[in-house]
Amino acid sequence: MKKVLLLLADGFETFEASVFIDVIGWNLVEGDCSTELFTCGLKKEIKSSFNQRFIVDYLINEIDVNSFDALAIPGGFEVYGFYQDAYDEKFLDLIRGFNANNKIIASICVGALPLAKSGVLKDKKGTTYNSAIRREALKGFGVKVINQPIVLDNNMITSWNPSTAVDVALLLLEHLTSKNNADKVRQLMGFDYKS
Numbered sequence: 016m017k018k019v020l021l022l023l024a025d026g027f028e029t030f031e032a033s034v035f036i037d038v039i040g041w042n043l044v045e046g047d048c049s050t051e052l053f054t055c056g057l058k059k060e061i062k063s064s065f066n067q068r069f070i071v072d073y074l075i076n077e078i079d080v081n082s083f084d085a086l087a088i089p090g091g092f093e094v095y096g097f098y099q100d101a102y103d104e105k106f107l108d109l110i111r112g113f114n115a116n117n118k119i120i121a122s123i124c125v126g127a128l129p130l131a132k133s134g135v136l137k138d139k140k141g142t143t144y145n146s147a148i149r150r151e152a153l154k155g156f157g158v159k160v161i162n163q164p165i166v167l168d169n170n171m172i173t174s175w176n177p178s179t180a181v182d183v184a185l186l187l188l189e190h191l192t193s194k195n196n197a198d199k200v201r202q203l204m205g206f207d208y209k210s
Contacts, residue, residue, distance in 0.1 A: 017049050017084045017191045022109065023056045023071060024129075026095030029063045031123040031180050035087040038184035038200060046200045047192055052087075055109075057100050064092040075105045080112040085191060087184075090124030090144065090177075097125070107133040120171045121187040123180050125149055127173040131156035141173040142166045181206055 019039050021032060039052040055073040062068055086109070091097030100106055106129060113120055114135040122130055127143040130136045137157040142165070143149045154160050165174045165182060174183045185206070189197035201207050 019052045020083045021054045024100030026091040026097030031089030034180040034184040064095045085119040086113040088122040088126035090126040101129040140168040145175045
C-alpha cells in the first residue's frame with residue numbers, strides 16, 4: 016500500500032486539501048486500490064481558511080518519513096495564519112526529511128513557499144500562486160520561477176492556484192501508481208468530461 020501524508024497548516028485551503036483526499040481515496044476504492052492518505056499537523060486540531068476545524072491523524076513529531084511514499088501540501092491564506100505553521104521549523108524539517116529520502120512532494124498554490132523556505136527547491140524550477148508578491152517570495156528563496164500552471168522538477172510538484180489542484184493530485188497519483196491508473200481515476204471522477 017502506498018501511503019500519502021497530507022501536511023496541514025492552520026489556514027490551509029480546504030479545496031486544495033480535499034482534492035488529495037478525494038483522488039487518493041477514489042484510487043483506494045475504485046482505482047488500483049493501492050493508496051491511502053493520512054493527515055498531520057503541528058497540533059491535533061487544525062483550522063482551515065474560513066475557520067473550518069479538522070482533527071489530524073498524526074502530529075508532525077509522530078511521523079516516520081520511511082512509512083510514507085509521498086507528501087502533499089495544500090496552500091492557504093495568510094490572514095488565517097497559514098505562514099505561522101507553514102514556516103515553523105518542525106513543518107520545514109518534515110519537508111526536508113521527505114526530500115532527503117527522495118519521496119514525491121506535491122504542493123498546490125502557496126504550498127510551494129514552505130518547500131522553498133525549507134531549502135528543498137533551491138536552484139530548482141517551481142511555481143506558486145500567480146501574484147507578484149508570492150512569486151517574488153519564491154524567487155527570494157532561490158527558486159527558478161516558471162510561468163506555467165504546474166511545474167515538475169525531479170520529485171517535486173508545484174502549481175500556481177486552486178484551479179490546478181485536481182491535476183496536481185492526479186499527477187501525484189500517476190507518480191505513485193501509473194499513468195493508466197491515474198487516467199482511469201480521472202475518468203471515474205468525471206474530470207475528463209468535455210461538453
